[in-house]
Amino acid sequence: MPDTADAWFARRGWRPFEFQREVWAAAARADSGLLHATTGAGKTYAVAFGAIERIPQGGQGAPPLSVLWITPMRALAADTLRALQAPLADLRPRATIGLRSGDTPSAERARQDRRWPTVLVTTPESLSLMLTRAQVADELASVQTVIVDEWHELIGSKRGVQVQLALARLRRWNPHLIVWGLSATLGNLQEAMHTLLGHEQGCLVRGRIDKSLVIDTLLPDQPGRFTWGGHLGAQMQPAVVREIEASTGTTLIFTNVRSQAEIWYQLLLEARPDWAGQIALHHGSLDKEVREWVEAGLKAGTLKAVVATSSLDLGVDFLPVERVLQIGSAKGIARLLQRAGRSGHAPGRPSRVTVVPTHTLELVEAVAAREAALAGRVEERCSPDKPLDVLVQHLVTVALGGGFTADELFDEVRSAPAYAALTREEFDWVLAFVERGGHSLHAYPEYHRIRWVEAEGRYRVVDRGIAQRHKLQIGTIVGDTAMKVAWLSGGSLGTIEESFIARLSAGDCFVFAGRVLEYVRTREMTAYVRLAARATGRVVVWNGARMAFSSAMADAVRAVIERAGSGPGGALVLDSPELRAAGPMLETQRSLSRLPEPGELLIERYRSREGHHLFIYPFAGRHVHLGLAGLLAWRLARHEPNTYSLAFSDLGFELLGAKPVDLAALLDGSAWSVEGLLDDVLASLNARELAQRRFREIARVAGLIFTGYPGAHKGLKQLQASSSLFYEVFRKYDAGNRLLSQAENEALSQELELSRLREVMRDLAGRRARLVDLRAASPFALPLMVERLRERLSNEKMQDRLARLLAEAQQRLDASPAAPAPEPVASPSAEAARPPRARRRPIRPIPAPAESAAYNLAPAPPTGPPDRDDSLT
Template structure:
């Protein structure tokens, strides 16, 4: 039965389509009618977006308007993390509006919106505006924002899990506080399908953290997803590699057997790589497309339109299509490689069928044996309804500085009133007056060390104690440069004579120090300096300390890592694994030990005249990469003559000329104090983090009238300022913000700390005469440059067979065969 609160026009529209108003949709409407905010957690295909908009549609129905006036002006804001999602929602929202005959105007606003339309939207806004956090922030920076939003009745935040715990979430939380101040009766609604901790997000969406003002609405249960793991038909599950190109022939047959297949990859390169392999196998010339963030707007829109019209048989994509895009005729979702999280996998699975009563079908394609375990863990987590996600952390000070500047652009402000407003949102609820004063001082002068320079003076405080812009042009400059997303740069690797070897991601280069060696383009090179977005190197006869590196990597969630660890010690559960995977674990159990959830297993063994130590950490690539840097530094100090390390999500392999008799001194928790600080400061991690916070905080501008600074120019500017602040003002607010980013995002310091605590209490060190079966997946990465990731999978497999032959021999032989 429909709730009495549902207007007849809406009930009739549902009935005409053979649908019913679902319980959670009616409850969202009832919560709005009761004047409450709301949080909806419902499965994909449950009609979440329509539930979020139901109060808006109801407000425009003739039965609700009766003799009253139709709502005028901007009534509802819809905020999503993706431009594609906003455009998709616009398409799907217009259908019920037109079929019900409602007089509602709907438009989108993003960075792609023409400037003339943006200008018109401020003076003659639509009733419903679909936008992103960044575009909303810019709207709030205009003087007319108070008029524009004065009558705002509702804000719908879609896919809240995708950005609430990040800096974009900080920006949106601050925007919501400003909107609430302008329109005190504004209602907030948040939507998601994959929340591990709904109560925390409920606090995030609530004004002043008043969770009692937020109605918690749970969606009706839908059909359980059908998840399958693809295995090689005749061969074994691969030892190494990530691209899973072994599956192309089988994958192509699945595409042929289905109407539309969505193929997810974890990186943009892999999207291109898999797309090309599918085209090579595409004997039937099926229409297959590709979609990722590096493609032009026109190319993305063309593909999105083709999918919406049902013209493609398959689409290879990245996280650019993770969220909410409603293409109802997709009947299979494929995940290439490990999913890295149960919530992420569930979100991607939900793109199939997109109907609550029909099961979504998904196919997981692991690239290697550890990825098979991870895929199994994710599959079982989805079946059990277990979710994972990032924890909340204090709001970024660089984001707060950007918000303060936006407020000043809109109107003069009194600092205590703005502080109270800022404290009303979850990420900044605990900000103290000293930090607040430092942020204001930074926006006003750039900070103590920079206050002598007029270019950093953006706001001033008058005799009346009110802050205002130092000059009207500051508003124009702010709007040109505001934003949270700072594009990752590619750095040229070249010799001092100018010869170029190619490009690496800046994230990798930022982790290097002068003197570090790594393998690139088949050559061992030593770092001389990082200068002006170029990594200057020289040929080296030293062993490559860091022989491989990865592209942008999705982090393995703690929840999924723990599930894999439990699998490893659940010997009875191995029966459900393929024979070769079960044999792999059985020989590991016989020859060495297995990592457990309660210990840190470390193995040491000789190979090819070097001594290897493998740490089974399960803390993800970022943390393992950082730990490798720290361990090799300690090995140098202890005279163990380290040669290098290589890491994946599950383990870290370090080698040297002398054996590690006891790994405990290398893993003592104090490694995260002085040595960690020294390493971060000697590397370019902190310098890179500073550049990002300087751009976000408005200290360095990327855009000038008629031109945009190159990445090299931005780096040059921020490096100069960074050196000044490090020397004269090390406690500057942006140095603090950069440290927060470097510790949390670039090194995953929290997981490292937990790992070292475990090592201090429950470390198990096993000395072996040769490589163990569990070590093979990380050992095959040694000496293999992983950019482009996947391109050398065939060579990896050959190397794996050699190593595996030694690791899996159960007869008592004296050692490994020579390389």
């Protein structure tokens, strides 16, 4: 096998890396495993040759289906197909290759239904659909090798659980099946490999190549002394344009959310109208033809720049891409590294990502991300624990695909690591729920989805209507109902969530697909539009468009801020260009308040006409702060009744009380006790609403709600009403329904990150509390106030209020520039340990360096760090 691969490489003037040879040798021994290597290092060919070698060569015609290549994204599937065609044609000329995804044309599907290609590139959803075919056991028994690409992207989601269940099914038909996973950014490699391979022993291959990685920052001219979300956005427009102009190749500009991508595309066109046709927009809501046009332009190198979301940050190979810009903080180390790998996507070529801060604190976040990347602190990702909604769906899928017996399927499902702890009682409950609808739905035949067929001795789906509805909504990707956006004259632009379209009236203008559109009318779940005469409009906002710090990112940011304030004699430690640019903001924070020291919890108190503000900075990420804010408000109000408004960000949270707050429990640390934590969390937040929101997704995955036939999809209100009805029926008449328990557990573990919350609270209980009474809103406090104002006031009023806050803070600073900050109040136990307070110095603006802060990362082992216990957001 290696000789064949060596010869193929040699004909192209290439030489294989050692990790590629290691994978080839492992595949030749029929070993399964996980390959972890840097993006652009050659992972695809490392596993491809092992898979191709196992394709049978004898017989007449094309070999049967032998290789399944599973990818998480359709764009990545098409790219993988192109990458595999050349070696397959040379090494197995009679073998065929095909692609099966939601974008596959019906004619191609029909050809595949008659005869599968030898190598099939597909997605988890399409693979699950294949499992519903009546003769699936005969069709897939020939599969020798399964490759799961971008395993780090799948492992932590229910899509990854789908893959685990599908692999368990394939292993039943072929016990000698070989499975290989590909990953670029994972911290817990052994656990990730075990999750992919089940209970088998595997071969963990760590790719080590000399690949230079540069993470730098585009510094703003005027970072300012205060910061709030997005205030640097427009200021960075000229600098981004200059970076694109200076690039000799294509520039990829990544944003975290689709609405931000639409905004930046418009900003670039506004600055350079002559770039029309040379820059493009790419995100998952755009029409397939638009996305394919952009991907083709990237391949050919004809596009100057592309503004994209995560739709392009996986392993798509665009060699012409020279630069990658990241708008705002990437919020996670793995995400930043993944996007950096889109440039120089070939062995030996350097990768570079440039962070474009949208507010001053993101300069600090850029330093934290770079240092964490240097140290190899990449986030861990873990599989969901036995999600029963996925199992409900899988039972119907298997019943369609030839049927099953309970004992055999129970053993098979338990071989998937996500269900290793599944009890027979839980499995039997799922079986009864699918067969009879449980205690509360037994009177409704449409929920009797499977039936025991005595003549066959198996559970089967016998109702054609149930079978059709199940196939139409297989999968675990659940979002708001999407409406098609189409021109009045014909042609599609893409899809937008129904909740946004529902707020539009005829004549309203909005920005989508890089154009300003005028809404005309809605017919049959299609929003018809025409080109607007106006130059501006509302930006489309998608639900779930907030990203939070990962735990690794949160820890790194806290460490940078603590270091910045730890200089001798009270001096700031500004040891990078980004921190020097953020110096005025950090100095202002220290002047009006303080910078937290290691082992310290900063608490700020401020009185305004709105009430009594309390700002607390655990630096633990938005999701944890959501739980902390509600929990603390509940515990404080339980001792002394008060009314609180809450706001939270990645750095901290705000409690705005109608009355002064008794801080004794905060200062002595008792407020952070984990005793009775679960009960207090459930009582402090609207846990029922959180669980009900999670149940909407669970109900769709479990098939309780049918989203409609093609061209006749149900509206969002219908689906919400249906899920709410099921939720209430189960609560009243089927309190033991395990899908209700799953909804509560997911609300706690995913939305509130209960395990991380408990860990953070233990840490906070051991920190010294430092209380500062503010004269004006500090740079740390201002973003939290703006966050709350955005929720409560119109834009105009918010701008007025923000201007007043800034003017008040500026007046305080200018009135006594050398005045010391208010004396911090320490917790009684830490009073003696507090160091003497240094004299505060006047704020001196520090000019930003002319060049961006570039750091060449030494090629740290691309294997990631040793396994750690940190959780992943």
